Amino acid sequence: MRKPLNRDTLQTLHHPASEPLSRPSYARANLIPGVVHLGLGAFHRAHQAMVFDTLMQRGDRRWGVLGVAMHSTQVADDLATQDGLYSVQINDYKGRTWAVVGSVLHTCVTAREREKVVAALASPATRWVTLTVTEKGYGPELADLLVEGFAARRAADAGAITVASCDNLNDNGRKLQALCVDHAQQVDDSLAEWIHTRCFFPNSMVDRIVPAATTERLHEAAEALGVTDRCALGTEGFWEWVIENHFADPSDAAVLAGVGVKVVTEVHPFEQAKLCMLNGSHSALACIGAVMGLTTISDCVAKPNIRAYVHALITKEIMLGLARPHIADYRDALIARFANPTLKHSVHQIATDNSLKIPQRWPPSIKAQLSRGGEVDHLALAAAAWMRYCLGEDEQGKAYVLKDPNSAELQATALLHRHDACAAVKAFLGMHAIWGNELPNDAIWTSRVTHWLQRVQAIGLGQAIAELSGS
Numbered sequence: 452m453r454k455p456l457n458r459d460t461l462q463t464l465h466h467p468a469s470e471p472l473s474r475p476s477y478a479r480a481n482l483i484p485g486v487v488h489l490g491l492g493a494f495h496r497a498h499q500a501m502v503f504d505t506l507m508q509r510g511d512r513r514w515g516v517l518g519v520a521m522h523s524t525q526v527a528d529d530l531a532t533q534d535g536l537y538s539v540q541i542n543d544y545k546g547r548t549w550a551v552v553g554s555v556l557h558t559c560v561t562a563r564e565r566e567k568v569v570a571a572l573a574s575p576a577t578r579w580v581t582l583t584v585t586e587k588g589y590g591p592e593l594a595d596l597l598v599e600g601f602a603a604r605r606a607a608d609a610g611a612i613t614v615a616s617c618d619n620l621n622d623n624g625r626k627l628q629a630l631c632v633d634h635a636q637q638v639d640d641s642l643a644e645w646i647h648t649r650c651f652f653p654n655s656m657v658d659r660i661v662p663a664a665t666t667e668r669l670h671e672a673a674e675a676l677g678v679t680d681r682c683a684l685g686t687e688g689f690w691e692w693v694i695e696n697h698f699a700d701p702s703d704a705a706v707l708a709g710v711g712v713k714v715v716t717e718v719h720p721f722e723q724a725k726l727c728m729l730n731g732s733h734s735a736l737a738c739i740g741a742v743m744g745l746t747t748i749s750d751c752v753a754k755p756n757i758r759a760y761v762h763a764l765i766t767k768e769i770m771l772g773l774a775r776p777h778i779a780d781y782r783d784a785l786i787a788r789f790a791n792p793t794l795k796h797s798v799h800q801i802a803t804d805n806s807l808k809i810p811q812r813w814p815p816s817i818k819a820q821l822s823r824g825g826e827v828d829h830l831a832l833a834a835a836a837w838m839r840y841c842l843g844e845d846e847q848g849k850a851y852v853l854k855d856p857n858s859a860e861l862q863a864t865a866l867l868h869r870h871d872a873c874a875a876v877k878a879f880l881g882m883h884a885i886w887g888n889e890l891p892n893d894a895i896w897t898s899r900v901t902h903w904l905q906r907v908q909a910i911g912l913g914q915a916i917a918e919l920s921g922s
């Protein structure tokens with residue numbers, strides 16, 4: 452029987468000769484818990500936690516992480532039994548490598564151990580808070596926790612702190628700041644003022660494709676490393692973290708830049724390019740793939756028609772107004788990343804919470820195209836695919852579950868109008884929380900979405916895509 456990955460087995464790990472392994476070379480007992488991270492999903496563990504790990508490999512001990520799950524206990528408890536250690540399998544065209552990450556020192560669960568989170572937020576050792584709580588996490592529950600922690604921090608006179616949102620939202624730092632300051636105002640004006648002046652909320656863009664862990668991944672890790680690792684993950688080689696130079700400790704800018712983080716004065720061009728190009732295409736592919744009965748993003752772009760569709764979607768309708776430098780190279784790299792067959796990124800995972808993701812991902816491109824008199828057919832087809840997706844059944848008749856806080860309303864709408872594209876589009880576009888106030892009244896947008904939903908209903912999505920690309 453294999454032993455578990457933990458501090459005792461860390462030095463005994465083996466690995467295939469062709470698959471290099473890196474592991475913490477620092478003494479973990481001497482690390483300082485300088486970071487509280489909220490949201491212990493796969494993304495943090497394969498992104499920011501690895502950046503912190505690199506900093507500590509280079510001798511900077513201040514980036515140890517308290518990993519906080521908001522509700523679910525599984526990952527927090529599994530990590531705790533492994534002394535916070537976990538392995539990441541990194542796959543791209545260069546081959547496969549492994550990293551065992553040592554930056555997560557402790558874990559806890561807010562719903563179970565709130566006092567530990569509050570105490571950590573108030574600790575003078577804590578210099579940073581990072582967050583990956585997903586789009587739906589930015590509500591009163593989060594505000595309440597952070598504001599309680601900041602109140603304790605002020606009372607302890609523990610000093611200024613950087614609070615970095617790493618979620619896929621525009622202006623994520625400012626949104627989080629507004630959420631905390633507004634919430635604090637309801638309690639105590641002077642606390643709101645303290646948060647305003649002593650908490651630094653940089654905007655940031657984070658990028659790495661990190662699919663949810665699967666049992667297949669766990670088996671591969673066990674095979675390769677010779678231990679069981681219940682927290683093993685897989686990801687791609689590419690990662691990017693662009694963050695606004697706005698830190699409680701200004702010297703962090705050079706520290707982060709030293710390990711490959713882009714520290715900039717204006718995150719917006721990077722954030723817009725990433726949200727609209729990567730996440731926007733991801734959501735389009737997720738809906739298309741799910742409706743056509745495809746399993747992963749790489750399965751989608753392996754189909755020449757879908758690959759051509761996504762290339763045209765980005766080129767003709769998304770990237771024109773975007774200001775990120777070398778945008779065409781960025782697009783090509785992106786499509787190559789989507790095609791990475793080892794990631795096995797499930798279309799249904801990406802389609803989760805569509806109604807909260809779409810607002811950041813599609814409307815900015817649609818509005819920009821309409822205002823310059825440009826084409827919106829590829830975006831309209833994506834919107835039609837989403838409406839078709841809401842039926843909860845693929846084109847082969849196989850049912851799937853819609854995971855979305857608004858699933859009941861979405862599915863009821865799709866079912867009610869399943870044979871009437873005009874009525875379906877009217878009802879779906881009438882959801883202003885998703886589309887904003889302008890788009891539902893835009894005659895061109897409405898008619899293009901209606902056209903494509905009619906075509907999808909009449910000839911199926913694959914044929915509609917072929918028709919759009921003129922093949």
Ligand code: CS2
Nearest residue numbers: 657658659660730733800801
């Ligand atoms: C994806 C993102 O699940 C999703 O909605 O679009 O998680 C995406 O993989 C990351 O943002 C990539 O950085």
